[in-house]
Amino acid sequence: MTEQQAKRSLYTLLLIVLLSCAGIALPYPILAPLFLNEVNSFTNFAGIEPKLLLGFLLAVYPLGLLIGSSFIGAASDIYGRRKVLVITLIFSALGYLLSVWALLSENFLLFALTRFITGISEGNIAIAKAIAIDLSPPLDKTRNYSLVSATTYAGWLLGPVIGGLLQPHGAHLAFLVAAVAMLFAIVVVYFYLGESNRSKNQQKDTHLSIRRVLYQNNSFTLLKHKSIRRLFYVFLFSTLATNAYYEFYPLWLVESFNFSGPNIGFITAILTFSMILGSVYLLPFVKSKMGLVSGSKISMLLFASMMFVHFYLSESASWFAYVFIGVTIAIYNAMLPIFASEQFSDVSQGKLMGLITTTFSLSNVLMAIIGSVISLYGSVYSIIFGGLLMLIAVLILHFIRPEQST
Structure with missing residues (x-):
C-alpha cells in the first residue's frame, strides 16, 4: 500500500468511526426522558417500574458489545477488515431500523432485542483500531491511533447533541437518523476503504466457519x-x-x-x-x-x-x-x-x-x-x-x- 492509498483509507476510516460513534451515542438523550416522562405500553411493559426497564435497556447494549467485540476483530483477521466491517454496518443499520419500528409499535421486547443486536454489530470498533495499526507503515502508528481515538471522542460528543435536538420530534427519529448514517457508512466503506489486512492467515483460514471463529478463534x-x-x-x-x-x-x-x-x-x-x-x-x-x-x-x-x-x-x-x-x-x-x-x-x-x-x-x-x-x-x-x-x-x-x- 502506498502512502497516498494509506491516507485515503485512514480518512475514510475516520469518517466511519465518526458516524458509528455518533450513531451509538445519539439515542442516549432520548431514552431517559422517554421512560421518565411518558406513560404507555412501552414504558410500562408488564407493569415493571420504568426506571428498571430503562436500566435493563442500558445494560443490554454493552452486553451485546461485549459479545461482538470478542469475535468481530478476530473475524476480520480471517475474512478481511473491509468485508467484516460492511457486514457489521449492515446489521447496525437493520438494528436501528428495527428500533424505529419497535418504538412506533410500542414493542419493548423487540426494542430490547434490537439494542442487543446493535451492540453486537458495533463491536466493529475493534476493526477500526486494527485498520489503524495495519496502515503502519507507511503511516505512523501512534498518529493513526491518536486520530481514531480523537474521532471516537468527537462522535460521542456529536451524537448526544444531535439526539437532544431530535428528541422533541419523537424518540424514533434519532434511531432513524442513526440508520441513515449507517447506510451512508456502508456506501463509503464499500467504495473508498481498501483492504488493509493482507496477512497469510486471511488467505489460509477463510474456510473457517463462523462457529469456529466464535468458539475457537475469539479474542479470549x-x-x-x-x-x-x-x-x-x-x-x-x-x-x-x-x-x-x-x-x-x-x-x-x-x-x-x-x-x-x-x-x-x-x-x-x-x-x-x-x-x-x-x-x-x-x-x-x-x-x-x-x-x-x-x-x-x-x-x-x-x-x-x-x-x-x-x-x-x-x-x-x-x-x-x-x-x-x-x-x-x-x-x-x-x-x-x-x-x-x-x-x-x-x-x-x-x-x-x-x-x-x-x-x-x-x-x-x-x-x-x-x-x-x-x-x-x-x-x-x-x-x-x-x-x-x-x-x-x-x-x-x-x-x-x-x-x-x-
Whole structure:
C-alpha cells in the first residue's frame, strides 16, 4: 500500500468511526426522558417500574458489545477488515431500523432485542483500531491511533447533541437518523476503504466457519499466553478505573453541587473536547519524550491522583480539573493499545484489538454493578475506588518488561 492509498483509507476510516460513534451515542438523550416522562405500553411493559426497564435497556447494549467485540476483530483477521466491517454496518443499520419500528409499535421486547443486536454489530470498533495499526507503515502508528481515538471522542460528543435536538420530534427519529448514517457508512466503506489486512492467515483460514471463529478463534483465546494475560490485567483494572469515573461523576456532580442536566452536559462536552485535543496534539509529544510505557504510567498516576482529590474539589475547581482528567484519559487510552500492538506484533491485530475492546465492555458492566453498591455510601467513594484500581493497573504495568513475548 502506498502512502497516498494509506491516507485515503485512514480518512475514510475516520469518517466511519465518526458516524458509528455518533450513531451509538445519539439515542442516549432520548431514552431517559422517554421512560421518565411518558406513560404507555412501552414504558410500562408488564407493569415493571420504568426506571428498571430503562436500566435493563442500558445494560443490554454493552452486553451485546461485549459479545461482538470478542469475535468481530478476530473475524476480520480471517475474512478481511473491509468485508467484516460492511457486514457489521449492515446489521447496525437493520438494528436501528428495527428500533424505529419497535418504538412506533410500542414493542419493548423487540426494542430490547434490537439494542442487543446493535451492540453486537458495533463491536466493529475493534476493526477500526486494527485498520489503524495495519496502515503502519507507511503511516505512523501512534498518529493513526491518536486520530481514531480523537474521532471516537468527537462522535460521542456529536451524537448526544444531535439526539437532544431530535428528541422533541419523537424518540424514533434519532434511531432513524442513526440508520441513515449507517447506510451512508456502508456506501463509503464499500467504495473508498481498501483492504488493509493482507496477512497469510486471511488467505489460509477463510474456510473457517463462523462457529469456529466464535468458539475457537475469539479474542479470549489470546489469554492462554501468560504475557498477554499480564497485559490483560492492566487493561482490566485501568478500564474499571476509567468506567468508575465515567459512570459516577454525573452522580457526584449532582450530589455535591446540585448540577442540572444542561450543566452536566456542558462539563461533559468540556471533558470530551479536552480528550480530543489531548489525542491529537499532546499524545505524540508525550510518546516522543517519555515512551509508551513511562508515558502511560505517568498519565495513569495523574488520573488516579485526580480521582482522590474529588474529596476536596470545589464546584469552580471541578471545571478545570475535568479538563486535566480528559487529557490524562486520552493519553493512556491510546498509548496502552499501541504498546500492546508493538509488544505482540506477531499476534493477529484484529483479535488483539478485539480483546482490548471486549475488556472495556466487560469492565463497563462490572463497574455498573460494583460502583452502584459503593455509591450507596456516597458517589465520591465509587470515584475513589476507581483511583485505587488505577494504581493497581500501574503496578502491574510496572512489572511488564518490553522484551517479554508470547
